[in-house]
Amino acid sequence: MNTTEAQQSRLLSIIVDHLDVPKSYYDKAAARHRSLGEWLHRKESTVAAYDPDVRPQGSFRYGTVIRPIHEGDAYDLDNVCLLRKLSKSILTQQQLKELYGNEIKAYAKANGMLAPVTEHNRCWRLNYADEIEFHLDTLPCVPEEAAVVQRLVLAGVPPELAQRAVAITDKRHPHYREITSAWPSSNPRGFAAWFEQRAALGRVRAQTTNQIRSAVEDVPPYEWKTALQRSIQLLKRHRDVMFRDQPDLAPISMIITNLAAQAYEGETDLLSALRKIVDKMPGFVRPTSPRVPNPADPFEDYADKWRTNPRLEKSFWEWHASAKAILDRLPQLLQRTSLQSDVRSHFLVDLTEDEERLFPPLGSRPATAVVASSPLISVPAATKPWGTDV
Amino acid sequence: MCESVHQRHEKWQLGAVLAKYPDLQVVPSWDEDLVLSGTVSFRVLVPSGEIIGDSYSVTLNIPSDFPETNPSASERDGRIPPDYHKLVGVLNSELHQQCV
Secondary structure, three states, X not given: OOHHHHHHHHHHHHHHHHHOOOHHHHHHHHHHHHHHHHHHOOOOOOOHHHOEEEEEEOHHHHOOOOOOOOOOOOEEEEXXXXXXXXXXXXXOHHHHHHHHHHHHHHHXXXXXXXXXXXXXXXXXXXXXXXXXXXXXXXXXXXXXXXXXXXXXXXXXXXXXHHOOOEEEOOOOOOOOOOOOOOOOXXXXXXXXXXXXXXXXXXXXXXHHOXXXXXXXXXXXXXXXXXXXXXXXXXXXXXXXXXXXXXXXXXXXXXXXXXXXXXXXXXOOOHHHHHHHHHHHHHHHOOOOOOOOEEOOEEEEEOOOHHHHOHHHXXXXXXXXXXXXXXXXXXXXXXXXXXXXXXXXXXXXXXXOHHHHHOOOOXXXXXXXXXXXXXXXXXXXXXXXXOOOOO | OOOOHHHHHHHHOHHHHHHHOOXXXXXXXXXXXXXXXXXXXXXXXXXXXXXXXXXXXXXXXXXXXXXXXXXXXXXXXXXXXXXXXXXXXXXXXXXXXXXX
């Protein structure tokens, strides 16, 4: 890595440090998952007999959480509650959703949560409002039947991921109120395990090059801070900033996380990882449905909304082109007098004066507003370059 | 098979445009058009040998069926009077621009 690349990587690392949340936030999130799990197992619980197993999901599990762009915005927490001793053959999706919902509402009441529990298509949402504002989306589910797991294995999913598939509830499902085996299938736990395998590529490589000393098992995945996780944080932040006026058009985090993890090849350096991810990402978007399949369930399409709203696909590619352009321009960015405002413009991050001083001009930074690298147009003779009809 | 958005961007060399004009950014929109907005800086080498530098704040709308339909460009700070002139086909053979 040459000096310029080292500076680029350093700048990216500093930006990620600004976006990252303190470890205490992860601890707080873990405590909330634990607390809910304990509630579901209490003696009076109506679901305790079904052996509920609460596992975190989403960015707090993957270690890709970033600060919201607006101070005070809530963090999204996700978990999956698998009722291990329940089967879709003995109740409807609606019955499971309501059974679980009653427990969640009782949990909110017992914990003095003033904001109402809200029902979403697939999950229940708890709204916390203490020193760190969280939304917790909790998804009830039951184990998927063997035939479905086998179908995933035949589709190429490793058995250890396929067996994590679950049957979920969805209010929009045509058989929501019927006892049937035709429940929506999903595999968020398989995706999380797959993601951790991908992130571990960088961790193992870092270990072999003595960049880290502790064993992989010593530290939970969300604390690994591999180049994959940090790259995703940067990409998500650029997404948040780019779409802050049109948030409904923004590519969803699961698409970014999925594609980034597929493209990642274990790079330990942030610049190398981000370049590889951004360059290779388009190759993992399939031309036909499923466009962005869950690697732990290829029948589940994270880009299913692109079918009904093509603007979302257009937005994804615009975001990707923009992210790639920023990365390609990094060397020029470091030479401009406007480094601070460029970083703010793309990531809504304010570098400190000390941080800015880490990036002295690599050459001579142009002092004028019109940078020396602007395209040069030669006008050899014409006095009216716009023609004669003026 | 119809052209994908990604293929269209590649054909238009969107990446090269963004690299060449670092202060030009993609603006998300609900339209089919690709919208670019920001500052375009340039230098002009005039016959006397001097180099004049300037920059304009612009918004470009590139329709999805470009080049069949021309893109439009508007200067946002009012430095060019709307009745000053119209330009057609001034950039290159593939990209035609209309001042509006």
